[in-house]
Amino acid sequence: xxxxxxxxxxxxxxxxxxxxxxxxxxxxxxxxxxxxxxxxxxxxxxxxxxxxxxxxxxxxxxxxxxxxxxxxxxxxxxxxxxxxxxxxxxxxxxxxxxxxxxxxxxxxxxxxxxxxxxxxxxxxxxxxxxxxxxxxxxxxxxxxxxxxxxxxxxxxxxxxxxxxxxxxxxxxxxxxxxxxxxxxxxxxxxxxxxxxxxxxxxxxxxxxxxxxxxxxxxxxxxxxxxxxxxxxxxxxxxxxxxxxxxxxxxxxxxxxxxxxxxxxxxxxxxxxxxxxxxxxxxxxxxxxxxxxxxxxxxxxxxxxxxxxxxxxxxxxxxxxxxxxxxxxxxxxxxxxxxxxxxxxxxxxxxxxxxxxxxxxxxxxxxxxxxxxxxxxxxxxxxxxxxxxxxxxxxxxxxxxxxxxxxxxxxxxxxxxxxxxxxxxxxxxxxxxxxxxxx
Ligand code: GLC
Numbered sequence: 204x205x206x207x208x209x210x211x212x213x214x215x216x217x218x219x220x221x222x223x224x225x226x227x228x229x230x231x232x233x234x235x236x237x238x239x240x241x242x243x244x245x246x247x248x249x250x251x252x253x254x255x256x257x258x259x260x261x262x263x264x265x266x267x268x269x270x271x272x273x274x275x276x277x278x279x280x281x282x283x284x285x286x287x288x289x290x291x292x293x294x295x296x297x298x299x300x301x302x303x304x305x306x307x308x309x310x311x312x313x314x315x316x317x318x319x320x321x322x323x324x325x326x327x328x329x330x331x332x333x334x335x336x337x338x339x340x341x342x343x344x345x346x347x348x349x350x351x352x353x354x355x356x357x358x359x360x361x362x363x364x365x366x367x368x369x370x371x372x373x374x375x376x377x378x379x380x381x382x383x384x385x386x387x388x389x390x391x392x393x394x395x396x397x398x399x400x401x402x403x404x405x406x407x408x409x410x411x412x413x414x415x416x417x418x419x420x421x422x423x424x425x426x427x428x429x430x431x432x433x434x435x436x437x438x439x440x441x442x443x444x445x446x447x448x449x450x451x452x453x454x455x456x457x458x459x460x461x462x463x464x465x466x467x468x469x470x471x472x473x474x475x476x477x478x479x480x481x482x483x484x485x486x487x488x489x490x491x492x493x494x495x496x497x498x499x500x501x502x503x504x505x506x507x508x509x510x511x512x513x514x515x516x517x518x519x520x521x522x523x524x525x526x527x528x529x530x531x532x533x534x535x536x537x538x539x540x541x542x543x544x545x546x547x548x549x550x551x552x553x554x555x556x557x558x559x560x561x562x563x564x565x566x567x568x569x570x571x572x573x574x575x576x577x578x579x580x581x582x583x584x585x586x587x588x589x590x591x592x593x594x595x596x597x598x599x600x601x602x603x604x605x606x607x608x609x610x611x612x613x614x615x616x617x618x619x620x621x622x623x624x625x626x627x628x629x630x631x632x633x634x635x636x637x638x639x640x641x
Contacts, residue, residue, distance in 0.1 A: 363526025364590030
């Protein structure tokens with residue numbers, strides 16, 4: 204990739220500087236007092252108040268998590284800077300801040316797909332792995348999302364895997380099992396929607412607004428039909444019959460009204476509300492929905508009436524896109540030592556457990572998925588672990604912003620009838636090939 208060349212030059216300079224530092228320490232130049240030294244030779248120094256930039260907290264529990272830190276660290280308080288709900292708008296604000304070298308954000312809650320871009324541009328600090336001794340206890344696929352060129356830039360705090368939420372009350376009444384394939388899902392819907400209580404409901408919806416969620420849903424459809432957007436060799440390969448079958452499933456869904464027309468405006472929250480209001484039989488969304496849809500305070504009409512299953516696919520169960528969020532330290536913040544401690548705190552097993560119990564967000568600690576008591580209380584943990592472990596990552600590229608914009612445009616044009624699905628994929632293949640040149 205063009206971009207990465209200048210990065211490697213910088214990396215070489217850093218490496219030389221690193222060797223000189225090593226030489227100095229071999230000659231007795233190191234004061235040995237260390238602790239705060241990063242792998243790249245820079246230091247995580249500075250203590251005091253910090254800020255935490257994060258997308259809109261749809262879980263409702265972030266305030267509790269941050270309050271737990273603040274009560275123990277009165278001199279190093281964290282102020283939350285809440286950004287918009289849409290992933291793309293969060294990224295835009297973080298990028299603008301970084302380009303201005305602003306210190307307004309200390310810790311960044313990065314979507315898993317942004318690590319390469321933020322690391323290669325040196326907007327976030329390389330993290331010394333020895334300061335985060337619990338990394339080995341995280342699900343390996345989540346840890347991988349925090350790395351760029353084998354170096355750690357962000358620590359996974361929540362993971363995400365797509366789940367198929369379904370109305371268990373309606374399925375039971377109609378005598379159907381949760382579907383494993385798209386055809387089974389449609390057959391199940393035909394029976395469910397014939398029930399008087401499900402009258403007027405739509406069969407299925409995911410997220411189809413033109414933003415990152417569309418990239419997620421498009422990739423899942425393609426992968427679940429046996430195709431790829433970008434192959435394991437790192438090359439785009441989206442102009443294939445398999446990818447077309449995946450896109451066609453979504454296009455047909457809108458045409459044959461399996462999906463409600465409004466789903467073209469759905470991000471996560473719009474979809475969740477439709478499902479909670481009883482407008483959908485099946486709904487693709489992330490684990491955070493489980494806790495909210497199950498609330499018995501009157502905010503959800505479907506508490507006790509839904510369950511989750513793995514995503515369905517074309518001929519067999521589907522493939523989720525790997526989501527999640529990792530915490531990184533802005534290169535431009537002063538109090539990096541405090542920032543590192545805050546990340547350690549928020550990624551600890553204790554905080555993650557407290558968060559799962561309140562929010563049903565996916566933890567990154569492997570042990571929390573295997574805890575029998577938690578599994579009993581939260582039956583979504585087993586399908587969630589399966590979803591995350593078999594999930595497919597989006598491309599790990601520096602120009603991810605351009606890549607996702609191209610994917611979103613192609614998928615959106617096909618879904619809205621502006622382009623034929625085949626032509627949209629041919630065009631997307633050309634665009635991705637020029638963006639991802641290895
Ligand atoms: C969730 C996922 C994230 C994904 C986003 C798309 O926040 O964790 O990885 O990009 O949804 O809307």
